[in-house]
Amino acid sequence: MKGKKIVSTLLVLLLASLPVSALAAEWDIGKGDITVNAGSGGQTVTQGSQVDVPDSAPVITGSSTENTLTINAEKDQTANVTLSDVNIDVSSEGKAAVTTTGEGNVSIELNGDNTLKSGKGHAGLEKKNGGKLTIADEDKNGKLTAEGGKYGAGIGGGDQGAGSGITITGGEIKATGGQYGAGIGGGKGDGSDITISGGEVNATGGTSGAGIGGGYNGNGSDITITDGEVNATGGKYGAGIGGGEYGIGKDIIITGGEVNATGGRFSAGIGGGSRGTGSDITISGGEVNASGGVNGAGIGGGLRSKGKDITVSGDTKLKVQGGDEDHYDGAGAGIGDGGSNAYGTKILGAEVEPDTSGLTTNGSIAYYAPGADMENDKPTSITFGTSSQPEKPIEPAVPEQPEAERGMDAPLYRVTDKDGRDIVYMAERKDGVLTVNVDEDFAILTGRLSGIRTLKVQGVEKIIFVTKGAASVFLLSDLLEKGESGDTYKLTHDGKSVTFTLGKKMTDVSAILTKL
Template identity: 40%
Template sequence: MLTTFTAPAFAGTWYIEDGDITISAGESGNNVTQNENTAKNDTDTIITNREEGASSHTVTIDAKDKDDKVEVTLKDVNIDTSKQSKAAVSVTGSGDTTIELDGDNELKSGAGHAGLEHNKTDTSGELTIQDKDNNGSLEAAGGFKGAGIGSAGSNDAQVKITGGNITATSDDWGAGIGSGSYGTGTVEITGGEINATGGYLGAGIGGGCNGSGNVTISGGTITAAGGDGAAGIGGGYYNGATVTITGDAVIKNASNTKYGAGIGGGNGSDGNVTISGNAKIENATGGYGAAGIGGGAFSSPDKIGNGNVVIKDNAKIDNVQGGAYGAGIGGGIFGLSNVTIEGNTKVNVTGGAGGAAIGGGAGAENNSDNNGNQITIKSNENGSPTINAVGGGTDEGEKIVIGGAGIGAGCESDADADITLEGKVTITATAGKDNVAIGANGIEQEFSGLAEGSSITRYDSEGNDITLPTDPVPAVPSSSGGSSADASVQESVFPGLIVTDKDGQRISYTSIRGNNVLSLRVGRFTASLHASLSTLRQLRAEGIDTITFQTILCSTTLSVDELLAMGGEDTEVVLTHHIRSSMLTVGGKAV
C-alpha cells in the first residue's frame, strides 16, 4: 500500500541573529530557509530579534511567480547592514508581498540599497506595508542612492502603505519613501502616520535624485521633507511629479528649503498636483525659487518649473507658502501656472517674495504658444470656493523690490493672466507691493456675471481696501434667524440712519428690528454708520435701546442711552468698521 503525506502547516518565529533568512511562496504558506533549516508551508512567518541590539543578517523575500503571495510579520526586529553593501530587507519577484508591522522595527541598509528595498520592474509584483492591529512601527534608513523605503540605484520603486507609524529617511540621492537615484518613485499611501525625509537631492516622498515621483495619498497623516533640489512630496532633483492627494488624507507638513516645491516638482521641473475629496493640506512650503504647491525652481533656460494644480471637492488648503520668487500655488521662478480651484474648497495661500499667491512665479513670460497663467476659480454642484490669497512681499536681501499679485502674475513678469471666475465665489486677494490684487501687468481684472452671494474683496500691500466698484459683495441675511416673532425686516434705509462706503458714498443696508434691538447689516469689509443724537433720541422713544452694526468681519453693539449722554441734539455719531477693527466718534472725537 502506497501512502502520500502532505507537508504539515507550520507557524514559526524566526530570530534574525541566527542567520540570513530567505522566504518564498509555498503551497499553503511560506517556505522559509535560515542556514541549513527549511520550513515549508509556514502560515504565520514572524521575524524578530532574540536580544536587544541590531543584527547584521538580512531578510530576502522572493514572491517569484506572478500568482505568488507572501505574507511576513516584522516584530520588534532590528537589522543594520549599513557597513555592508546589502539591504536589510529586500523584496523581489513577480508575486505580491505583504509585510505586517508589530512592535518597534528598525531597518538600516548600506550604500546602494534601500532600508526596505523593492526594485520595481515591468514584471514585479506589489509590496504592501500594513499594520492591521495598530500596534506596529517601522524606522527605515537607506544608504547612498537608496530610498528609506523603495528602490535603490537607478531602479524604479513601488510601495503601498496602508497603516503603521512609519519613519523613513535616506542618505544622499534617495527619497525617504520612493526611488533611489534616477528611478521613478511610485508610492500609494492609504493610511498610517508617515514621516519621510529625503536625502540630498531626494524627495521626502517620490523621486530620488533625477527621479520622478508618482504619488497617490488617499489616507493617513503625512509629514514629508525633501532634500535640496527635491520636493517634500513629488519629484526629485531635476525631475517632475504627478501627485494625487484625496480621500481623508491629511498633509501635516510638506516642505523643502532649496529649489523644490513643498508638493510638486523638483528643481527645474513641473509639478502636476491634484487635491480632492476631503483632503487637508495643513502646511506646505516651497524651497528657494519653488512653489508651495506646483513647480520647482528654475535651473536653466529649458528647465522651468510650471505648476499644473487642480483643487476640488471638499479639499481644505491652509498655510501654503511659496519660496522666494515662487508662487504659493502655481509656478516656481520664471514658471507659469495652470490652476483650477472648484467646488466646496477653502484655500489660504501666500506667495513667496515676488511670487503670486495663486499664479506665476517671478519673471515668468508667456510660453511659445503665447499662453500665460491660466487660472480658473468656480463653483459647481458640490459647493463654492472660498479663497484668501496674499501676494508675495519684497526682500531687499534678494533684491526683490516688487511683490507678487494675489491672484495672477509674479513680479517683473511679462506673462498674461487669464483669470476666469464662474458661479458663486468668495475671494479675498491682497497684492504684493506695487502689484495688483487680481490680474497682471499692472491691471486689475474685472469680473461680471457671477452668481448671487459672490464676494470679491481686494487689498493693496498696506491693507487698504482697493475693491473695485464692479466687484460683488455678499448678500446680507434678511431674517433674524430665531429672533422674536414680532421682528421686522426692512430692505430700505431706516429713516435717520446713513451708511457710507470707504469712499464716503452712501450705500444701502438691511435693518432688522426685534424687541428693543435694531440690527444694521451691510455686505462690506469697510463701512461707516452715521446718526445724529436727535435721531437716536427718536429711536429711543420708539423703544430701541440697542443698535448693532455688522459688516462682513466685524460687529459692534452700541447702547443708545450711553450715546445720548455724550452730546447735544446736533452731535453726530459715526461708527466705522475696517476689516476687523472698529472706531467710534461722537462730535468728531474718538471715544
C-alpha cells in the same frame, strides 16, 4: 491512568500532524540570514540548516548588524511576513536590511518597534519585487523606521532603482532616504504608483530626493493619498511630494487625510523638484498644507519651472505658500510657477489659477506670503468654494452613508442643462459602476479628467449615464487615455441623440462608448 496516557499520546500525534505553517513560527534574525519564499506550493522559510520549512505567517524578530531578510514572491503569489520588534542595521555592510524580490506581491505586517538601516546603494526596505509591496498594521501597534544608505530610498528603490508599487495602509512609519534617495519612492530614480491610505507617515528625502516620489533625477508620479497623517519633506533640491532634483511631479491625487508637504531648496511642496515642472495635481479632500522651498511653488513648479493643470475641489482645506526669493531668483508662487530671473532681474513665480469649479462652500484655499508662519500669521488671501449643487436624490451604494457618497461625487462631475445650470439627478455606485440617472430628455454629464482620475482611485471603473431617451456607457480608463487632466469632457444626451467630446477642440471621443 491508562486512559490519560492514550489521550496524551493522541494529542502529541495530532500536534505533530499539524503543518508548521499553522504555528506562525518566530524566526530570530540574530541566528542568520532569513529567506521567505512564496511559491505555488505554499510559503517556506530558510535559515541556516532549516531549509524550506513550511510557514505561511512567519514572524521575524531579534537584532543583527550582519544578517538580512529576503522576501521572495513568485508570479501570482503573495508572501506574508510579520516584523515584530526587529532591528537590522547593516549600514556598514553595504547590504539591504530587507529586500523583496520575485514577480509576485509582498505583504508586511508591523508589530512593535522595527528598525531597518541599510548600506550604500540600498534602500532601508528595498523593493525589487515586480508586484505590490503593502505595509500594514492591522493590530494598530506597529512602527517602522527605515533608513536608506547613499543612493537608496528609505522605502523603495536602491541605487538607480525606481520605487513603484508601494502601498501603506497603517502603522507609524518613518522613512528617510540616503543621499540622492527619496524618503518613499526612488533611489536615484523614479518613484511612482505609491498609495497611502492610513497610518502616520513621515517621509524625508535625502539630498536631491523627494519626501515621497523621485530620487535624484527621478520623477514622482501616480502618487495617491486617501487618508492618514502624512508629513513629506523634500531633501535639499527635492519636492515634498513629487520630483527629486531635476524631476517632474505629476498625476498626484489627494482625496483625504492630513497632509503636510514641504519642498527642499528650489523645489515645490507638491510638484516639481529643483528645475522640475509640476502638473496634473488634484486635491479633492482633506486638510493639506503645501510649502515651497526657496524659489519653489507651494504647488506646481520648482525653480524656473512651470506649474499647470491643478484642481482643488470638494471640502478641501488647503494652505499654500511659495518659497522665498534668494540673491538671484524670485519667490515661488503659492500655486503655479517657481521663481526665476531674467537679465539680472528677479521674477516672481506666476500664480496659476487652479480649477476650483468643484470646490464646495465648505472648502477653501488660503494663500500665505513667502516666509510667513502658516499657523499663526494671517493669509494674504483666501479663495472660498462656491459649488453648491441643488439638493438631489442620491441613492448611494451604501445606504448608511448617503452624505459620504454625495461628498465624494458632487465635486468630481456635474449634470447640467443646455445653459450649463445644474439639474437634479440620481447616482448609485455598486461593484465599480457609477450610474447617473436623469429624468430629462436633454442633459449633459461633464467634468474634467482630473475628476475622472479621482473617481477611478475611489474604485469606479465604469460610468453609465441614463436619460429619458438614451443610455451611454464608458470605461474611465478609456477616457483617461484620450487627454490630459485639465481637459473637460461633455457627454450630451438630446432625446435619442448622443455626442461625446473632449477638450477645447471638442474632439469626438464617442468611439469609446459601449453598449449596456
